[in-house]
Amino acid sequence: MAKSNTGKGSARRAAAATPAAAVAEAAEAPPDRLAPTELSAAQQLELYRFMKLNRMLEERLGNLYRQGKVVGGLYSSRGQEATSVGSAYALAPQDFMGPLIRNLGSMLVRGVKPREVMMQYMAKGGSPTGGKDGNTHFGDLSRGLVAPISMLGALIPVMAGVALAGRMQGRDLVALTYIGDGGTSTGDFHEGLNLAAVLGVPLVVIAEHNGYAYSTPTSRQMRIKDIAARAAAYGIPGEIVDGNDVLAVHAVTKRAVERARAGGGPTLIESKTFRMKGHAEHDDAGYVPPELFERWRRRDPIERFERHLAAGGLATAEELARVAVAIDAELVAEMDYALASPMPPPERALAGVYAT
Amino acid sequence: MSVVTYLEAIRQALWEEMESDPRVFLLGQDVGTYGGPFRVTAGMLDRFGPERVIDTPISESAMVGAAIGAAMLGMRPVVEMQFIDFISCAFNQIVNFAGPNHYRWAQQVPLVIRGPAGGNVHGSAFHSQNPESYFQHTPGLKIVAPATVADAYGLLKAAIRDPNPVLYFEHKYLYRRIKEELPAAAKPGPAAEGSAAGLPGPGGAEGAVGEGVMAGAAGAAATGGDGLVPLGKARLARRGRDLSVISYGAMLHVALEAAERLAAEGIDLEVLDLRTVKPLDEEAILATVRKTNRVLVLTEEQLSGSVAGEVAARIAERGFAWLDGPVHRLCCPDTPVPYSPTLEEAYLPNVDTLVARVRELASY
Numbered sequence: 001m002a003k004s005n006t007g008k009g010s011a012r013r014a015a016a017a018t019p020a021a022a023v024a025e026a027a028e029a030p031p032d033r034l035a036p037t038e039l040s041a042a043q044q045l046e047l048y049r050f051m052k053l054n055r056m057l058e059e060r061l062g063n064l065y066r067q068g069k070v071v072g073g074l075y076s077s078r079g080q081e082a083t084s085v086g087s088a089y090a091l092a093p094q095d096f097m098g099p100l101i102r103n104l105g106s107m108l109v110r111g112v113k114p115r116e117v118m119m120q121y122m123a124k125g126g127s128p129t130g131g132k133d134g135n136t137h138f139g140d141l142s143r144g145l146v147a148p149i150s151m152l153g154a155l156i157p158v159m160a161g162v163a164l165a166g167r168m169q170g171r172d173l174v175a176l177t178y179i180g181d182g183g184t185s186t187g188d189f190h191e192g193l194n195l196a197a198v199l200g201v202p203l204v205v206i207a208e209h210n211g212y213a214y215s216t217p218t219s220r221q222m223r224i225k226d227i228a229a230r231a232a233a234y235g236i237p238g239e240i241v242d243g244n245d246v247l248a249v250h251a252v253t254k255r256a257v258e259r260a261r262a263g264g265g266p267t268l269i270e271s272k273t274f275r276m277k278g279h280a281e282h283d284d285a286g287y288v289p290p291e292l293f294e295r296w297r298r299r300d301p302i303e304r305f306e307r308h309l310a311a312g313g314l315a316t317a318e319e320l321a322r323v324a325v326a327i328d329a330e331l332v333a334e335m336d337y338a339l340a341s342p343m344p345p346p347e348r349a350l351a352g353v354y355a356t
Numbered sequence: 357m358s359v360v361t362y363l364e365a366i367r368q369a370l371w372e373e374m375e376s377d378p379r380v381f382l383l384g385q386d387v388g389t390y391g392g393p394f395r396v397t398a399g400m401l402d403r404f405g406p407e408r409v410i411d412t413p414i415s416e417s418a419m420v421g422a423a424i425g426a427a428m429l430g431m432r433p434v435v436e437m438q439f440i441d442f443i444s445c446a447f448n449q450i451v452n453f454a455g456p457n458h459y460r461w462a463q464q465v466p467l468v469i470r471g472p473a474g475g476n477v478h479g480s481a482f483h484s485q486n487p488e489s490y491f492q493h494t495p496g497l498k499i500v501a502p503a504t505v506a507d508a509y510g511l512l513k514a515a516i517r518d519p520n521p522v523l524y525f526e527h528k529y530l531y532r533r534i535k536e537e538l539p540a541a542a543k544p545g546p547a548a549e550g551s552a553a554g555l556p557g558p559g560g561a562e563g564a565v566g567e568g569v570m571a572g573a574a575g576a577a578a579t580g581g582d583g584l585v586p587l588g589k590a591r592l593a594r595r596g597r598d599l600s601v602i603s604y605g606a607m608l609h610v611a612l613e614a615a616e617r618l619a620a621e622g623i624d625l626e627v628l629d630l631r632t633v634k635p636l637d638e639e640a641i642l643a644t645v646r647k648t649n650r651v652l653v654l655t656e657e658q659l660s661g662s663v664a665g666e667v668a669a670r671i672a673e674r675g676f677a678w679l680d681g682p683v684h685r686l687c688c689p690d691t692p693v694p695y696s697p698t699l700e701e702a703y704l705p706n707v708d709t710l711v712a713r714v715r716e717l718a719s720y
Contacts, residue, residue, distance in 0.1 A: 096429075133460045140461075146428065147461045149452045157421025158453060164422055165429035168381070168407055175425075188448070191418035198413055353495045355464035355519040 034308045035248035041314045047089060047246050048309060048320070051081040051302050053327050054105035057114050060331050061121055065281050069339070070121045072134045077102035079244070079276030080210060082301035084178075085109055086249030087206050087269075090257050091144070091176060096162045098146040098155040098177035102208065102275070104136055106178070111143050114331055118338035131344030132352070144173075152183035156192030156205060163201035163260075174202040174260045176253070182213020184230065185221050193268065197234040202260035204253065205268050208243060210275040215287045228270035236266045243273030244301040247308075273301075360538055362502075363531040365509035366470075367396050368538065370434065373516045374404050377432060380516060381408040383419050384436030393438060394472060394531060416445035420469060424454050424521075427467040432516055437471030440525055441485040454521040455496035464519045470512070472528035473501070474606055474656055476704055479528075480695035486605070486657045491523055492634045492666060498522045498587055499634040503608035505536035507631055510585030518587055525633075527606040534609070538583060588632045590640035596626035599718055600644040602667055603654040604630040607705060611654055614710040623718055633663050638670060645675040650717050652684040654705060659687040681720030686713050 037044070058076050065074045077084060084105030088097060091110075099106045104117065119127035120134055128138040139147030146162060148155050159177040166173035179189055184207055196203040207227040211218060224230070231238025237259075241252040249271060256267035274296040278285035285293075309315040360368065373380045381404075382397060388411040391398030401409040412419050416437065423433035437443050443450070450469070457465045475484035488499050498520050502508040508526060515522035593608060594615055601611040608629050615625035628644045630637065645651050651671060653664040668683040686705045694700050 129461050138461050139463060141428065141463065146425070147457075147463070149456075151448050151452050154421060154448060154453055157415075157418040157449065158425040158428075160418065161422030161425025161427075161433075162429055163425075165426035165431045168426075168431065169429065188417055188421065191413075191415035192421060194413055195415055195418040195422060199410070352462060353459050354498075355458045355466075 032304060032307050032311070034245045034304065035242070035251055037247040037251060039247070039250065043089075044247075044309065044314055045323075047085055047250070048302075048305055048315070049323055049327070050085045050089070050105060050109050051246060051305065052323055053108055053114070053330075054081045054085060055302060056324070056327050056331060057108070057117065058104065060114075060335060061118065062281065064118065064122065064335070070281075071123045072121070074121060074281035075101040075135060075279075076277040076281065077104055079296060079301065080208060080273050081105045082246035082305070083206065083208055083243040083249050083271040083273055086246040087176065087178075087204075087253040087271075090250050090253035091174065092257075092261075094144070094171060095174045095176065095257070096141075096144040096146060096159070096166070098148060098159045098162070098175070099136065100148055100152075100155070100178045100180070100183075101136055101150075102180070102210075103178050107136060107145065110145055112145070114334040115337045118335060119341050122338060122341075123343065124338060124341035125344035125348075126338075126341035130348060132348070151186075151188075153179065153186030153188030153192065155179075156188055156203075157195060158192075159205075160192050160196035160199070160201055160203050160266075163196065163203045164199060167201060172261065174204060174257045176204045176206070176257070178206045178208060180213060181207065181209045181211070181218045181227060182216060182221050183207075184227055193230075193234050193236070193266065196266045197236045200263070200265040202263075203266040204256045204260055205266065206253070207268060207270045208273055209270055210243075210273050211292070212275055212279075212285075212288060214279040214283070226270055228268060231268040234266070234268070236268060239267065239269045241269060241271050243271030244296075244299045244304060246301060246305055274299075358537070359535045360505060361532050362505050362508045362526070362534050363394060363396065365505045365536075365538060366512055366526055367398070369509045369512040369516075370396065371400065371403075373432075373434075373513055374400065374408065377516075379430060379432040380434060381410065381426075381431060382434050382436065383410045383412055383423055385412055385414060385419075385438050387411060387436050392436060394528070397436065416442050417449050420446040420449040420467075421453065423467045423469075424449060424457070424465055427465045427521075428457075428463055432466055432468075434468045434470060434516060437469060439479070439483045440471035440473040440487060441482045443469065443471065443487055443523070444490070447490070450491065450497070450521070450523075451494045455494040458496055458520065465521050466519045468512070468515045468522050468524055470515075470524035470526060472531070473525040474527040474529050475693050475700060476529045476606065478695060478697060478700060479693070481692040484693040484700075486525065486655075488523070488525060488633050489657055489662050492663055496520065497634060498632065499525065500587060500632050501525045501527070501605040502585075502631065503527070503530070503593075503603075503605055503629050505534055506538065506583065507585050507591070507629075509538055510583045511587070511631060513582075514584050514587050517584075522587070525605070529606045530609075585631065588635050588637055590637035591629045591631055592626070592640075592644070593629040594625060594627035596624040596648065598624045598626075598648055599650040599652065599714060600626045600628060600648045601652050601654050601710070601714070602628045602630060602641060602644065604633060605656060607654050607656050610705060610707055610710055614707045614714065617707065617711055618714060621715075623714060625714065630667075636667065636670070638674070641667060641671065642675050645671050646678045649678055649680040650720065651679070652686060652710075652713060652717055654686045654710060656704065657687050658690045659685060660690050662687050681717050684713055684717050686710055
């Protein structure tokens with residue numbers, strides 16, 4: 001494989017045809033105009049608060065990581081906040097969600113508290129899993145949250161099953177889950193979407209096309225430019241959305257959720273976005289060309305939304321600054337709480353293997 | 357009064373649980389219209405409808421994944437692997453999602469994955485496997501492997517009612533070879549519906565399960581009046597003084613036959629049927645070791661990394677003081693399951709090879 005790529009010409013050709021480059025192209029679109037929305041000013045400000053909370057919480061976690069308080073890896077969704085928040089905001093209370101590692105924002109929308117996430121990362125006894133699992137790997141059915149596993153794709157059949165059970169139980173629920181561009185290469189992505197399509201269950205899958213799976217660019221995952229094209233293989237709608245426009249993500253998800261709830265079956269939504277950090281905190285993403293980061297930095301979903309809110313007269317700069325100040329105060333209190341939580345007692349290591 | 361086969365017992369248990377609990381539903385390939393290649397689910401689509409008897413694409417991983425999702429929402433899915441060999445296609449969902457789920461975030465996953473296991477039917481490498489050892493390593497799973505008709509019935513019902521993921525490995529060699537009166541039935545059997553639907557029962561025209569199953573029949577005393585067999589409890593299949601054979605599934609019958617032959621030579625075998633492979637009934641295992649002081653573990657798996665190895669290790673660790681000889685394992689060789697009858701006969705343990713190994717062990 002390495003041999004066939006030694007020729008300079010072929011390497012150049014490959015680079016020109018990369019979906020990463022296509023993602024970059026999309027980034028050339030006018031950065032400030034956001035999609036039309038049905039959301040009220042108050043709702044839009046709520047979206048803003050969640051996105052800002054998502055980012056500021058991850059920045060806090062970054063500090064805790066550098067202080068050695070996070071015992072495992074730390075994963076960031078910087079640059080992808082609009083996709084998480086906008087999509088989760090389109091769900092109804094009875095709906096279910098299976099988030100992945102870069103969907104902290106989705107979890108916050110479903111009512112997860114920063115202290116829960118902090119305690120998870122710091123492996124505290126008071127964390128939602130009692131120290132048994134880390135990061136965002138926790139669930140709570142009362143908030144419609146299903147915990148992921150690290151093996152990508154696995155959640156798609158599982159959430160198809162959630163949607164199926166919901167239909168059998170007459171609960172009128174829709175299931176939403178996420179996958180990355182790399183995750184679409186798994187067998188479970190295919191099996192799960194196909195099964196969901198054949199059964200016609202109310203499932204919405206959002207494929208976050210963020211350019212890289214760890215260090216591997218999308219060009220090494222697939223030959224197609226748009227992940228949404230894969231929907232045709234399952235006979236379901238495939239939609240493409242600007243993943244850095246929270247209003248567009250909300251609108252397209254809302255449409256898919258309503259369609260699913262009405263019995264129209266699954267939808268695959270491709271969110272074009274970019275991962276602004278490495279795979280995890282230890283990874284400096286040196287394999288990403290700096291100009292790609294620069295181009296996407298200009299399309300930062302939070303700054304774009306701030307410009308939209310200001311231009312539409314929905315919030316002044318001072319009001320937005322006050323949101324950030326309030327979040328900061330909240331995060332300090334949450335962090336104090338999380339830091340004070342004791343580590344789990346060692347005997348807990350043996351408990352709970354079986355349900356009784 | 358009606359005598360049923362091992363396969364009919366599985367079907368009846370499934371049918372009764374479907375009747376009594378609306379949360380129970382089936383996912384599998386060809387389980388609906390076709391009724392399954394072995395007719396285990398025959399008639400169920402007509403009785404319970406397509407929402408509860410779901411024909412799926414050839415997607416074992418998605419079948420199990422969907423069952424996990426549904427189980428978390430309070431359903432009781434039963435997934436059929438057309439042959440249990442195909443369970444390997446769902447390995448990730450089973451060992452990474454279902455198994456660890458309750459430990460990780462206290463969310464139970466009550467599901468059953470069942471299907472025909474085992475060899476001696478010339479099914480070759482991909483229709484003869486006994487995959488329990490792949491899964492005995494995974495925390496959070498339970499694994500059962502019934503050897504008798506009563507256990508086929510009672511263990512399946514208990515598995516469906518258990519709040520954990522249970523792998524139910526039914527031995528296809530036993531499907532129509534053993535018959536028994538079912539100990540008890542909480543509900544009428546599916547005979548009426550099955551026959552009315554015009555579906556051929558297992559093994560021929562009159563395969564449907566009769567409604568006249570009697571309470572208090574053989575085995576009921578050990579299992580309770582409702583016929584449920586608790587998971588995690590072994591059963592003493594034969595009392596003996598001289599040497600213990602620990603087994604399960606089709607191999608249990610090899611052990612019982614060998615016991616008859618050895619009795620003529622004055623060797624009195626005790627035979628312990630594990631019934632549940634995970635978690636192991638360590639108490640029952642150590643009790644028989646204490647009694648006979650010699651033990652052989654007989655299973656139909658490749659030897660290396662086998663359940664038999666785990667049983668032997670526990671005996672060596674916790675029962676060493678009672679042993680008068682080494683713990684023996686009689687399993688299959690470390691090869692894939694061969695096709696030709698002469699090769700498969702050489703591959704599988706049988707009464708002759710067991711008798712020879714018992715004699716060797718008895719000489720200590």
